[in-house]
Amino acid sequence: MNEIFCIAQGVARALAAHAPVVALETTVVTHGLPHPDGVAAALALEAEVTAAGAVPATIGVLDGLVHVGMDEAQLERLATTPGVAKLNLSNFAGVLASGAAGSTTVAATMFAAHQCGIAVFATGGIGGVHRGASETGDISADLTALARIPVAVVCAGAKAILDLPRTVEMLETLGVPVYGYRTREFPAFYRRESGLPVDLAFDDLALLARAIRMHVELGFGTGTLVANPVPEADAMPLDLYESALRTALAAAATEGVRGRAVTPFLLDRMRAITGGESVRVNLALLRNNAKVAARLAALLAEPLRGA
Numbered sequence: 001m002n003e004i005f006c007i008a009q010g011v012a013r014a015l016a017a018h019a020p021v022v023a024l025e026t027t028v029v030t031h032g033l034p035h036p037d038g039v040a041a042a043l044a045l046e047a048e049v050t051a052a053g054a055v056p057a058t059i060g061v062l063d064g065l066v067h068v069g070m071d072e073a074q075l076e077r078l079a080t081t082p083g084v085a086k087l088n089l090s091n092f093a094g095v096l097a098s099g100a101a102g103s104t105t106v107a108a109t110m111f112a113a114h115q116c117g118i119a120v121f122a123t124g125g126i127g128g129v130h131r132g133a134s135e136t137g138d139i140s141a142d143l144t145a146l147a148r149i150p151v152a153v154v155c156a157g158a159k160a161i162l163d164l165p166r167t168v169e170m171l172e173t174l175g176v177p178v179y180g181y182r183t184r185e186f187p188a189f190y191r192r193e194s195g196l197p198v199d200l201a202f203d204d205l206a207l208l209a210r211a212i213r214m215h216v217e218l219g220f221g222t223g224t225l226v227a228n229p230v231p232e233a234d235a236m237p238l239d240l241y242e243s244a245l246r247t248a249l250a251a252a253a254t255e256g257v258r259g260r261a262v263t264p265f266l267l268d269r270m271r272a273i274t275g276g277e278s279v280r281v282n283l284a285l286l287r288n289n290a291k292v293a294a295r296l297a298a299l300l301a302e303p304l305r306g307a
Helices: 009-016 027-032 037-051 072-080 092-098 106-116 141-148 164-173 205-217 238-255 259-273 277-306
Strands: 005-007 021-024 055-062 065-068 085-087 102-104 120-122 152-155 178-181 200-202 224-227
Touching (some): 005 106, 021 106, 027 037, 027 085, 055 092, 065 106, 092 102, 102 106, 106 120, 106 141, 106 152, 141 164, 164 178, 200 205, 224 277
Parallel strands (some): 021 120, 085 102, 178 200, 178 224
């Protein structure tokens, strides 16, 4: 595995010292935002992690290597590579073997982080059960990853374009605990509330870290989901959220969008319909998640540094 994973020096030093490290994905660079906004967002998230006392490890694939910790030049290359692959658990090995470039989804980032000993990952929102999944079978590999990879994922819930009730139900079925940080409801990405309860709510991040540590020590083998809602001041107004979501979903159905194309299509439509408001909210929740993830990573690292 050492021949496949290229760990940046700063990340390697932090891991060796049991210092806090936060994994970050790269789909925001290649599929989430247009260039150069995606690269700027990735650098901003790294800055948030650093400012909160942890080391950022942005993960992506270039030249048959999994880069754990990428510099700006590598991010630029990833962002400007035509047809860059969106990596999940099913195509990860094939893209590596081919030498092609790839950006990591939640599932792929969790895999790479765990392989390198990184316990905390910050993202925007996880994938989940798509609307109409009873007919299409379209369920994100993010849920599979959460069921088998023991990494703590800090997110603003699941993407609002999904079937949130079925996503929450699937997380319970898979044995993935959903811990709310300063919330008792599962967030709806652009909105703080979904009407769906979390498994347990924590107002104290130290107690949340203790619960995550205990979950790992008990050997359940699953990840943990930290539901961290978008800051109240940054949440999308309810009427705009509902109308834009309705319009975007209708467009996807009319145009017959399926599979991996669904999420980028809907996010792009949301951006157009809301006049960029969805992008503003997305960036705000990403930065908030990065900050909380860094603080959580520091708490989880404390016993190891004292050992």
